[in-house]
Amino acid sequence: MNRATSARQRQPKQASPQQPPMAAICLPQLLATLHNACRQSAEQHGLAWLLDTDAALAPSLLLHPLALPQLLQQLLGASIRYTRKGGILLRTQLLAQQQMFQIITIEIIHEGSQEDGPAAAMAALLQQPERARKAGQPAGGWHSIRRLARLSAATLQLEQGSGQGCQLIVQLRAEVVEAGLPEHPQAESLPVLDHRVLRVLYQDDWPQQRALLQAFLRDKQADLHALLQAWHTGDLQALGLLAHRIKGASRNVGAAALAHAAARVEQAARGQHHASLPALLQALEQALQSFASMLQRAQDGPLINI
Numbered sequence: 001m002n003r004a005t006s007a008r009q010r011q012p013k014q015a016s017p018q019q020p021p022m023a024a025i026c027l028p029q030l031l032a033t034l035h036n037a038c039r040q041s042a043e044q045h046g047l048a049w050l051l052d053t054d055a056a057l058a059p060s061l062l063l064h065p066l067a068l069p070q071l072l073q074q075l076l077g078a079s080i081r082y083t084r085k086g087g088i089l090l091r092t093q094l095l096a097q098q099q100m101f102q103i104i105t106i107e108i109i110h111e112g113s114q115e116d117g118p119a120a121a122m123a124a125l126l127q128q129p130e131r132a133r134k135a136g137q138p139a140g141g142w143h144s145i146r147r148l149a150r151l152s153a154a155t156l157q158l159e160q161g162s163g164q165g166c167q168l169i170v171q172l173r174a175e176v177v178e179a180g181l182p183e184h185p186q187a188e189s190l191p192v193l194d195h196r197v198l199r200v201l202y203q204d205d206w207p208q209q210r211a212l213l214q215a216f217l218r219d220k221q222a223d224l225h226a227l228l229q230a231w232h233t234g235d236l237q238a239l240g241l242l243a244h245r246i247k248g249a250s251r252n253v254g255a256a257a258l259a260h261a262a263a264r265v266e267q268a269a270r271g272q273h274h275a276s277l278p279a280l281l282q283a284l285e286q287a288l289q290s291f292a293s294m295l296q297r298a299q300d301g302p303l304i305n306i
Contacts, residue, residue: 023065024177028053038076048087055263056094060177067151082121086112097270104172110165119166192294194254240269261287
């Protein structure tokens with residue numbers, strides 16, 4: 001054995017570069033930052049640019065501090081670049097709570113006709129060969145996307161949207177750093193009713209809006225009754241589902257304070273935070289009562305600053 005060979009054998013292996021450790025990150029804040037960073041590009045393309053975050057997300061999750069933001073930034077940029085018309089919604093949802101872990105989806109949803117959306121290009125980008133071949137799209141950049149997804153411990157999936165568009169789904173399983181419920185001091189400033197939501201559908205037709213809100217109130221009063229029954233019987237799964245239902249319906253009509261209160265109940269139920277629920281249930285009842293009182297006072301038209 002010559003000296004060169006012997007020296008190579010004795011030489012210790014160099015340690016591979018250490019990957020940055022997972023860090024505690026507020027996911028809604030990260031998404032809001034990315035959403036704002038891409039806003040100008042989306043508006044230059046003439047696209048509606050929307051954001052919807054789930055209040056049930058834990059305030060702090062262990063996530064990859066470099067790979068995940070880069071992954072989402074690349075996916076958002078590609079979605080804007082390959083969308084010709086319509087709108088893009090960046091949405092997060094809590095799918096499940098598993099003790100100290102949350103399973104989350106981050107969805108980039110194109111709202112519009114399929115031919116105007118990014119489905120074909122995104123299929124190529126995600127290396128879905130059949131769809132990419134039909135679309136005749138190059139798959140450049142998919143190596144980077146796959147690497148970032150792997151580092152982020154994320155799975156990627158492209159699906160047909162509920163309408164004619166498509167949705168790109170990033171799914172994560174992240175460890176909760178803070179198991180307790182976050183405080184939301186800004187909740188006190190939320191309006192009982194944000195009239196901008198219904199005005200999009202009904203313009204300034206208050207009688208039609210009021211009829212819808214009265215039907216909504218009756219329905220949510222029934223949901224609240226069922227929710228309290230679930231609490232008394234100890235059925236937290238049913239309680240969480242009913243709170244989720246109240247939250248979604250409230251957001252649809254602009255009942256911001258009620259939606260927030262329901263989201264807090266949903267989060268506590270999913271996280272098995274029994275001690276927090278009595279106060280949160282009381283807050284939910286008060287929010288619904290405030291909505292009912294507002295509607296009673298607004299006989300002739302919507303009240304100002306409600």
